Amino acid sequence: MQHKNPKSIAHEKHEKEHTMSIAEVRGDVDYEAVIKEFGLERMQPMIEKMKAAKMKLPVMYRRNLVVAHRDFGQIFNAMINKKNFAILTGINPSGALHFGNKMFVDQAMFMQENGGKVFIPISNDETYVFKKAETLEKATENVIEVISDMIALGLDPRRTHFFVSTRTAKVYELAVKLSTKTTLSNMKAIFGFNNDTNPGQIFYGIVQSAHILYPQLPDQLGPCPVVVPIGIDQDPYMRLVRDMAERAGFVKPSSTNHIFMPGLQGGKMSGSKPETCIYLSDEPEAARKKIMGAFSGGGASMKEHREHGGNPDIDVACQYMKFMFEEDDKKLGEIFANYRNGSLSTGEVKSVLADKIVKFLKDHQKKREKAKPIAEKILANQS
């Protein structure tokens, strides 16, 4: 396996093709095969349980965007029995956040509403050792940007524990403890290091695990279930941390695996490729242009589309509606049906979507400015 930055495996450039299959729009991931290969559990039965328990589910659960999990049962039980549990979603401050990142925040907020304590490790160390920032200082400066974005996305700073990896002594301390629970050869098998790998990259595999187990420290929640929403490709790291957790006397953490929000041109979304994503910092009218130029799943001509219809499962605008811009399941069903029968065109969907996105960004960017002083305070108070 080639070495990859854990958070970027799913973010490689994918050449635009004129026609695309669903798998291609989703970034060439064969979810069925991966679930089987990794030995993951399917999420569907858990979603049924949550529905039966009358939980108000976010779109990602209602629409099967979360497809698999490990040990989610302990999280469900904690929610139902009002026991301590945490949700943890790390962020790599390598640049502006985009809509792909929003999915993680949305899941965190759902868990928070259901009694989970939210932990957000900010891995400025990862950004630097994987050379996504020229200096560690630049990565650390960007922490303010990502915290501001996350607060503007809805995370209540009073109920969310943000911690910056190099500014929190207990992260390194915990990583030291975990480091004796594995070996270089095991790390190589998971991360694929070679001789040019720098030692910071190797150790970051351990630090990432320390982030995940941090909520279980005695001065945090103590031993308790923790759930980590991740892309399905990141499961090998979950297996590493679960294994180390057991050896170090922690509760083995759970994970949920969601499918990838497609990039603007189909294929994968990448924060380092502006043509693939809309950043939360994009100028709203520039974002509108990006949407209008997105990959379409419609007929080759308007005439053909009206006659034969299009495929909403590969149409980027339809998919963005499904992932986050049309909350109402009935309305979404109508959009998909009309797109499929040809009475609704890509251009029409894009136009509605673009209006929604422009409104979202204007609103978000105002909230973001308000959140900035709070974010600055959070960074200054790290220890």
Add this chain to the structure above:
Amino acid sequence: MQHKNPKSIAHEKHEKEHTMSIAEVRGDVDYEAVIKEFGLERMQPMIEKMKAAKMKLPVMYRRNLVVAHRDFGQIFNAMINKKNFAILTGINPSGALHFGNKMFVDQAMFMQENGGKVFIPISNDETYVFKKAETLEKATENVIEVISDMIALGLDPRRTHFFVSTRTAKVYELAVKLSTKTTLSNMKAIFGFNNDTNPGQIFYGIVQSAHILYPQLPDQLGPCPVVVPIGIDQDPYMRLVRDMAERAGFVKPSSTNHIFMPGLQGGKMSGSKPETCIYLSDEPEAARKKIMGAFSGGGASMKEHREHGGNPDIDVACQYMKFMFEEDDKKLGEIFANYRNGSLSTGEVKSVLADKIVKFLKDHQKKREKAKPIAEKILANQS
């Protein structure tokens, strides 16, 4: 090169032989060859310079126990010109300190008297990842013991910056910065890692370098010369940190290399082998017994010794007098001469030495108790 804990390379068990050469008493290190192989500078010209500058030199400089260096010139210049410089000597809190450790403290105090700021990194992480303590907690508890010992040995806590590796966020932060300045293959060449090495051991090679560059951080002294007294075998780590220092914009640190104080049975002294050393925590009369049973360089019988004399260069009691228990050069010269001509026996030297050590330990252990609350405070105030 086999992987070795940097601070323990020189500390391997050495089988006792009935007769020993000087090299054997000194732990089988051929200093001449090592100086040549590593490309070190000889210390003698620097010692002459210090003498010419009318510095009051400790025994280790007067008696050529410090044999080599790298870049000591910048330290000498800083002393002479009253410029900022630091002396740094790390301590691995894996157990009670012994007289071998005292040499480092003595050098630190000499530099402190000559204007150097003393930094003592305490590597509880090293103790744990190299399995010299069962848990990180036990290694951290032992921090109080080693700080107490170091204060009792004479380090003024108001002028000494003790920092505990896992409790000082800036250590990990600096290690992250340095980690991109080398590669796994370079680390392997220096430390000899294999597939069973744990990632904490790999990263500790970087953390150790972060300790050495810590005095140069902006909130400490800023860029300045730093000298690290080390055993001659540790030079490869100095080359690593000097190389990384240059790439990361720090002043390249200097080092001095001293010869090893022999173990009680000749060969090497090891903190993990009670039969090789006297601990600062040894019950004084137990220490007396250890000395009386130490390896002798005298004749096979008293008659033979009186006739042919003995060799003080391999007699452990004579060596201990030379290393630290006879401050007066004239008196030491007499002891060595009389031992050599047979008029002074091993038993007589041991008896004088044992009295000195008993007195030293009684005094030290009182000071140590007094220092303990200060040490506890230092540990509690780490950040």
